[in-house]
Amino acid sequence: MRRKKLTPMQRWGWLFLGPVVAAFIIGFVWPFIQGIYLSLCKFTLIRDAKFNGISNYIDAFKDASFMHAFWYTALFAIVSLVLINVLAFTVAYFLTQGIKGSNIFRTVFFMPNLIGGIVLGYIWSMIFDGILSHMNTSILMETKYGFWGLIILMLWQQIGYMMIIYIAGLQAVPDDMLEAAKIDGASKWQTLKKVTIPNVMPSITICMFLSLTNGFKLFDQNLALNGGGQPFIQQADGSVVKTTEMLALNIYNTFYGQNTAAKGVAQAKAVVFFILVAGIGLAQLAYTRKKEVQQ
Amino acid sequence: MKKEQMLKSERRMKAILSVVLAIICVIYVLPVVTVVMNSFKQNTYVKTDTFAIPNKETSAGWGNFIKGMTFGNYPFWKAALYSLMITVLSTGLIILFTSMAAWYIARVNSKLCKLIYYLCVFSMVVPFQMVMYTLSKTADQLKLNTPWTIPIVYLGFGAGLAIFMFVGFVKSIPLEIEEAASIDGCGPVKTFFQVVFPMLRPTMISVGILEIMWVWNDYLLPYLVLDINSYRTIPIQIQYLKGSYGTVDLGATMALILLSIIPVIIFYLLCQKYIIKGVAAGAVKG
Numbered sequence: 001m002r003r004k005k006l007t008p009m010q011r012w013g014w015l016f017l018g019p020v021v022a023a024f025i026i027g028f029v030w031p032f033i034q035g036i037y038l039s040l041c042k043f044t045l046i047r048d049a050k051f052n053g054i055s056n057y058i059d060a061f062k063d064a065s066f067m068h069a070f071w072y073t074a075l076f077a078i079v080s081l082v083l084i085n086v087l088a089f090t091v092a093y094f095l096t097q098g099i100k101g102s103n104i105f106r107t108v109f110f111m112p113n114l115i116g117g118i119v120l121g122y123i124w125s126m127i128f129d130g131i132l133s134h135m136n137t138s139i140l141m142e143t144k145y146g147f148w149g150l151i152i153l154m155l156w157q158q159i160g161y162m163m164i165i166y167i168a169g170l171q172a173v174p175d176d177m178l179e180a181a182k183i184d185g186a187s188k189w190q191t192l193k194k195v196t197i198p199n200v201m202p203s204i205t206i207c208m209f210l211s212l213t214n215g216f217k218l219f220d221q222n223l224a225l226n227g228g229g230q231p232f233i234q235q236a237d238g239s240v241v242k243t244t245e246m247l248a249l250n251i252y253n254t255f256y257g258q259n260t261a262a263k264g265v266a267q268a269k270a271v272v273f274f275i276l277v278a279g280i281g282l283a284q285l286a287y288t289r290k291k292e293v294q295q
Numbered sequence: 296m297k298k299e300q301m302l303k304s305e306r307r308m309k310a311i312l313s314v315v316l317a318i319i320c321v322i323y324v325l326p327v328v329t330v331v332m333n334s335f336k337q338n339t340y341v342k343t344d345t346f347a348i349p350n351k352e353t354s355a356g357w358g359n360f361i362k363g364m365t366f367g368n369y370p371f372w373k374a375a376l377y378s379l380m381i382t383v384l385s386t387g388l389i390i391l392f393t394s395m396a397a398w399y400i401a402r403v404n405s406k407l408c409k410l411i412y413y414l415c416v417f418s419m420v421v422p423f424q425m426v427m428y429t430l431s432k433t434a435d436q437l438k439l440n441t442p443w444t445i446p447i448v449y450l451g452f453g454a455g456l457a458i459f460m461f462v463g464f465v466k467s468i469p470l471e472i473e474e475a476a477s478i479d480g481c482g483p484v485k486t487f488f489q490v491v492f493p494m495l496r497p498t499m500i501s502v503g504i505l506e507i508m509w510v511w512n513d514y515l516l517p518y519l520v521l522d523i524n525s526y527r528t529i530p531i532q533i534q535y536l537k538g539s540y541g542t543v544d545l546g547a548t549m550a551l552i553l554l555s556i557i558p559v560i561i562f563y564l565l566c567q568k569y570i571i572k573g574v575a576a577g578a579v580k581g
Contacts, residue, residue, distance in 0.1 A: 009403060009483040016399035016487075019392040020454050021411065026437065027451015028418050031429035038429065046432055091316075100313050107567060108320045111327075113574075114559045116512025118530040119552050122537050123326050126333060126545065130345025156326065164571055165578050206578060217422050220514050224534065251424045252515075267428060274425040281420035 039267040044260045056268035065241045066269055069250035076147065076246065077215030080154050084211045085204070088159045092166030093192070106167070110160035121224020124153045128225075140230040146244035150218075150225055157221075158214065162207045169203030170196065202291070209284040216277055219248040229253065247273050327556070334359055334550040341545035359550035366547055367536050371554065374532040377442045378511060381528060384442075385449035386506045389457050392450060393502070394495050397461030398487055402473075412462065418455035423515060426452070431519035442526050445517060449510055457502045460576065464498040465491070504566070504573030511559070529555045 034046075039056055043049035060066055091109060095102045112120070128139040128149050139145045173196055181191045197204075222229070222244070229242030229249055245253065251273060254266035332348055333341045340353040347353070364371045400408040434440055434448050468491070476486045514530040523531055533555065537548055563570060 008477075009399070010405070012483045013399060013403070015484065016395045017407075017411065020396040020450070020458070023392070023447050023451035024411075024414070024418075024454050025451070026433060026439070027430065027448050028421075028426065028454070029414065031426035031433055032421065034429040034433075035426055046429075094312055094316065097309065097312070099309050099316065101317065105316050105320055106571075107564075108323050110571065110574075111560065111563060112323075114508060114512075114563050114570075115556055116514065116530050118514045118534050119512075119555060122533065122548065122552060123330055126341065126345065126549065127326060127329055129342060130329075133342050133345075156323070161574065161578075164575055168575050210578060219424075220512075220530075223514075224537070248422065248424050252427075255428055263428070270425045270427070274421055277422045278420040 035267055036271060038264065039271045040264075042261075042264045044263060049264075052264060056264040057272070059265045060268045060272060063254075063265065063269075064235055064239060065245065066247075066250055066254075068241050068243070069245050069247045072147075072244070073216055073218075073246045076150065076218070077212055080151055080158075080215045081208060081211045083151065083155055084158045084162055085207055087155065088162035088207065089166050089204070091159065092163045092170055093196075095163070096167060096170045106160075106163070109163055112157045113161050115157075117220025118224045120153060120157060121221045124149060124156075125225050125227075139225065140227045143231065143243040146226045146230070150221060150244070153221055153225060154215075154218075158211060162211065165203050165207055165210075166200065169200035173199040202288070205284070205288060205291070209280065213277060213280055216280065217248060218246055219252070222246045222249050223252075247276075330549050330553050330556070333546060334553040336546050336549075338544045338546045341549065355546055359544075359546040360554070362544065363547040363550040363554070366544070366551065367532070369527055369532060369535075371532065371551060374527045374529050375555075377526055378528040378530075381442050381445055381449075381517065382507055382510045385446040385453070385510045386503055388446045388450045389453055389506050390499050390503055393454055393457035394461050394492065394499065395487065396454075397458050398465050398491055398495075400458070401462045401465035402470075412458065415455040415458040418452075419459065423452075427515065427519060430516075434520045440520055440522050442521070445520055448516070448520055449506075452516070453506060453509065456505065456577065460498055460502055461495065464495060468494055498576075500569050501573035501576040504570050505577045508570075 038046065038049060040052060040054065041049035042052040042056075091105075095106055099105075115123075125139060128145065132138050132141075132145065137145070139149050177195050177199070178191060181195050186194070226244040229245030231243055233241045233243055235241055242250075242253070247269075251266055251269045254262050254269060329346065333345065335349045335355060335357075336344070336353050336359075337355045340347075340349075344353055349355075396411070400412050430448070430452070434445075439445060439448050472494075473486055473490060476490045481489065512530060513528075514534060517526075517528050518531050518534070521527070521531070523535070527535065533548070533551060536551070537543055
């Protein structure tokens with residue numbers, strides 16, 4: 001019965017689906033398939049790509065700069081995950097306690113989120129260099145400055161974002177549960193640990209995964225603040241490792257760097273990067289599904 | 296008596312917290328204040344007197360703004376105009392076409408619809424670097440490398456999240472309303488535009504906010520797709536000035552950065568409610 005009713009609708013399918021499908025093929029499906037194929041080829045221009053097997057992947061994993069970028073990114077993602085979430089949760093918790101001016105605080109903390117990554121990078125590079133120039137150094141001179149500088153930048157940008165999600169979660173904690181805890185004589189700390197946190201677990205999961213993928217995918221801020229990955233270290237074999245270069249930037253630099261013969265390797269790195277990021281996404285999906293079933 | 300004491304101490308705690316948060320707030324806006332101060336400073340003083348208010352000796356007056364407008368042989372207003380145009384066109388295109396497709400996907404239970412839907416969900420976990428090279432080459436071949444045509448690329452790469460959010464919302468709308476419309480003799484096109492489309496407003500705002508924030512601030516996609524000698528967006532122009540070799544006028548760069556964040560902050564203060572709602576809605580997808 002229902003099927004029959006839908007038939008006139010299906011006659012218009014081309015109109016409803018057509019534009020999105022066409023754009024989706026141009027903007028995603030075709031580049032994705034071509035990208036997988038090119039990761040198995042040697043090429044400088046797409047039209048003279050020659051099939052090359054998995055040698056691009058072998059070269060990618062042998063590339064010291066790529067491995068360095070992987071560990072550097074992983075470390076960055078984990079440190080930023082912990083700091084962002086602890087601070088964002090703390091701020092969100094205090095902002096839901098009925099403090100005067102909560103709305104203004106929320107507005108201010110979220111504001112940096114609207115500023116783009118490139119602009120953020122240059123704002124903070126000016127600030128850090130304003131401090132470091134008095135010590136006759138610069139954020140581009142030492143890896144540790146680059147690392148912690150980027151962490152501070154990300155905290156400034158992301159705390160407000162995660163705070164919004166935590167506030168929504170905290171406001172959904174049932175009042176009667178908090179009331180019951182109070183009547184039972186639970187201290188604030190006990191209530192937080194035994195009632196509030198278990199109830200906002202879904203928000204915590206979302207924020208943890210969000211900050212993890214944000215950390216892994218970071219590009220604009222890394223490019224702008226760290227001057228494309230400075231400082232450099234010359235390897236024994238003559239190759240160069242940029243010590244503050246993260247994965248996305250490493251892929252970009254391999255694609256558009258001086259060695260035009262490395263495009264196949266760059267595409268192979270991109271596929272590895274995709275599997276890594278998608279893997280985190282799928283883990284999140286599986287994890288939330290499992291939680292939903294339990295509830 | 297004891298209860299009164301507790302209430303009193305709680306009130307005091309809240310007052311202390313208020314003050315602490317207010318101090319953090321001031322620290323939070325300091326970077327923006329620093330940009331404002333340095334946009335009025337002469338180049339050489341930006342590095343040495345970063346945190347000082349510009350004075351007679353260090354001030355450049357409005358000079359940085361005048362200089363910044365034509366910096367790098369590319370007028371800044373042109374970059375701003377292209378940024379605005381690309382953002383408006385892309386967001387409009389995405390809202391219109393993905394809501395149409397999402398309604399169809401939610402209401403028609405065919406294999407094709409399922410395939411498109413799952414491909415869209417899949418595309419959300421694919422990082423841009425995976426397709427950046429091939430996408431920019433494809434866009435070049437199809438002549439999508441101008442500000443008028445790049446919205447098609449944004450529609451393609453950004454469709455996933457929008458479709459996902461719209462489909463979720465359409466599924467929560469009762470079918471009866473549309474059935475009533477079709478009994479009254481409305482065809483699918485009329486039903487969508489006169490009945491469904493107006494009901495999608497809340498999701499449209501959320502999707503719109505997310506797309507605006509993405510496209511306006513996006514650097515890499517337009518940088519790789521557009522012919523940057525003729526067309527630059529604000530992020531491209533700023534990266535071009537700062538990232539290119541040679542001497543950079545920091546004062547003028549800060550003036551441009553200030554000019555680029557003023558509209559963003561105004562937009563934020565005007566649409567704050569929707570922005571925060573949109574962000575919360577978009578985050579749930581993860």
